Amino acid sequence: MSGAVAILAGTHLVRQSLSQCLSPLGFTVKEYSEPAELLSRINQLAPEMIVIDVDGLERVWRVFTAGLRGSQKAVTVVLLASRFDLEDAHEALAAGVAGVILKPYAKENTRRLVDLWLRRQGLRARRSAPRFRPPGELDASLRYRTARGWESAPVRDLAEEGIAVDGAASADPLVPSATLRLGGTEATLSLFRAHSTDGVTGFRLGSFQDGRPALARFLEQLQVRVFGTGRKKGKW
Numbered sequence: 001m002s003g004a005v006a007i008l009a010g011t012h013l014v015r016q017s018l019s020q021c022l023s024p025l026g027f028t029v030k031e032y033s034e035p036a037e038l039l040s041r042i043n044q045l046a047p048e049m050i051v052i053d054v055d056g057l058e059r060v061w062r063v064f065t066a067g068l069r070g071s072q073k074a075v076t077v078v079l080l081a082s083r084f085d086l087e088d089a090h091e092a093l094a095a096g097v098a099g100v101i102l103k104p105y106a107k108e109n110t111r112r113l114v115d116l117w118l119r120r121q122g123l124r125a126r127r128s129a130p131r132f133r134p135p136g137e138l139d140a141s142l143r144y145r146t147a148r149g150w151e152s153a154p155v156r157d158l159a160e161e162g163i164a165v166d167g168a169a170s171a172d173p174l175v176p177s178a179t180l181r182l183g184g185t186e187a188t189l190s191l192f193r194a195h196s197t198d199g200v201t202g203f204r205l206g207s208f209q210d211g212r213p214a215l216a217r218f219l220e221q222l223q224v225r226v227f228g229t230g231r232k233k234g235k236w
Contacts, residue, residue, distance in 0.1 A: 003047075003048040003049060004027070004045055004047045004048055005022055005028065005029045005030070006042070006045055007019065007030070007032065009053035010053065011055075017107075018051055021225070021227075024226050025130060035063075048075060049076040050078070052077065054080065054084075055103070061077070061092070076098045078113060079100045079101070080100075082103045098119070099112065099116045108228045110227050129161065140182050142203075143178065145175065145177045153166055153167045154167075163202070165200070167199060173192065175203065176190050177190065185218055188208070188210045189205060189206055189211070
């Protein structure tokens with residue numbers, strides 16, 4: 001999952017909360033506090049989703065939706081609001097707003113936010129569990145053995161059942177031994193090569209020799225960071 005997201009909110013807490021939830025899912029997030037700054041950079045960023053906190057910016061979302069109405073690119077506009085009456089809701093629907101989420105923003109709303117983005121992009125969720133991109137400050141790498149010897153690649157994203165690395169791996173369908181390093185966490189396991197396209201190689205997780213509980217804890221921490229403590233799962 002990837003896409004450019006612009007967040008327009010006058011409050012740092014709102015911008016930070018959204019960014020912390022969306023970045024681990026692979027979105028490129030840019031935060032803005034002033035409408036003029038976003039407008040000046042919107043062509044360069046070319047966002048697929050714009051999230052606007054309408055509190056104090058009641059006129060702004062109307063300007064954005066009017067400007068995007070003739071755009072050929074599918075842009076998902078989502079509004080955050082402390083209050084939103086029926087008249088506002090009808091106007092937002094007519095303007096093409098994808099949805100409204102009431103504040104305060106809770107992490108559990110991240111699923112709805114991503115569902116709105118998928119729907120507007122005409123995409124269908126295909127995975128049974130979300131893929132997470134490791135935090136940029138974390139040393140995340142995979143070292144694995146193939147017929148050509150040992151290879152190493154940075155981890156692009158990972159989930160409960162699979163992992164993707166940057167780079168084209170060898171064509172070996174089975175990787176009998178691999179070491180997954182996530183900062184101070186390590187796991188040794190076997191892998192099955194699932195695909196290799198556009199410089200990204202995907203593997204299905206096989207049997208673990210060591211480190212499975214540590215990997216499960218790492219994924220659980222990301223799950224809570226993005227979606228909160230709710231246990232609901234859905235296709236992604």
